[in-house]
Amino acid sequence: MATDADPRPRTPLSRERVLLAAVALADEHGLRALTMRRLAEELGAEAMSLYYHVAKKEDVLDGIVDAVAQEINDAVARVDPAEGWKPAVRQRILTAREVFLRHRWAPELFETRSSTSTAVLRYYDALVGLMRDGGFSYDLIHHSLHALGSRALGFTQELFDPSESADAAPDSLAELAEQLPNLVGMLSEIAHDDPDSTLGWCDDQEEFEFGLDVILDGLERLR
Amino acid sequence: MATDADPRPRTPLSRERVLLAAVALADEHGLRALTMRRLAEELGAEAMSLYYHVAKKEDVLDGIVDAVAQEINDAVARVDPAEGWKPAVRQRILTAREVFLRHRWAPELFETRSSTSTAVLRYYDALVGLMRDGGFSYDLIHHSLHALGSRALGFTQELFDPSESADAAPDSLAELAEQLPNLVGMLSEIAHDDPDSTLGWCDDQEEFEFGLDVILDGLERLR
């Protein structure tokens, strides 16, 4: 008798199911699509049902940051402990980066709320430990974390995409070259063409590693 | 007869007045307070009146990014052209930073929409020119801009504020020290105490300059 339409959720809701669905929704449609109403729909429930399992939307956002941080911790736990602090730190960071490449909405969220995640703190704790074992003083490690900034977690935020501006100008390209001679000169020599390794224009894999190595080499010298 | 209550706006609205009010509102109450309705109220008008002067809210956000970028360009135009590419670039960046210290909401917005601002492009163009004159190839300049990231504009986004987590834990501080021995060890040696120079915990003036110099020194070596 109940064989026809019975779209009740098989499994009951839970904080974990809500967070998993939130991550999946953000992965597929971006952060902007992550509304309480849409999230509930994805789970076959009403928006208000979510509030039994999470306090408020902020709680969901904190939760998915923590979930990504745990994914990072799981990933870095599997990397071979390299010889020397530098390859070890480098490898950890590049491994963390791979997680962000799977969750491209995450950098934006980490910028503002990663301090609430104990998983993020555990990630940093291990990084501090590695550098400590590598002969750094706590003071220099502290400076190093500041110098690395978000790079310690594996991403840099993009700041501008000159290719966009280039597209925008139709025939005024000559005028643009006049106004921005150096930028146009530089960009005419350069091409980015590996979208899969790119978190926005400024976060190309090759460029990420270049910047990372500039900093790690600099820290090495100060050690 | 019209001597009593006549709170009509003296000056008519204009795109410029709208943007100025938007910057002032964000300065005083943060980005979250910047809604079309609140902005109109600030101008003594109705929300819908704004749409005669700006296309949509996105347009307002693009506009205030451009306004801040112009403020930066004005500021850097006044700095003495230093001798050598490094002091010149360094001074430009620290001057740009001062503008962000006046508009603490701006970094968040620049992260996502600075590519739409021609003023930002002009800022970068001058920076590229300085480095070019300093003997850098376009290719290395390009790498350098990636390595600097948002630091080229004078800010780094904060990633975590361990002091917050420290506050949060009341008596479980011992447990925290057990779980995060390295982080707790490091932080016990360190204190941040100049709130005026700080854009969030990770963006202390001293730390900003440390990180900047690590990168500039590294680029110098690659020149």
Next chain:
DNA sequence: ACCTGAACACCGTTCAAGT
């Protein structure tokens, strides 16, 4: 214990209408 419907106070934005 877990979920829901109706309702509230907000958003950005459209559109026809006022001066």
Next chain:
DNA sequence: ACCTGAACACCGTTCAAGT
């Protein structure tokens, strides 16, 4: 040309009510 009021389609969230 410039501004407005009413209305629409969305938000997050509260609360009393259902099972």
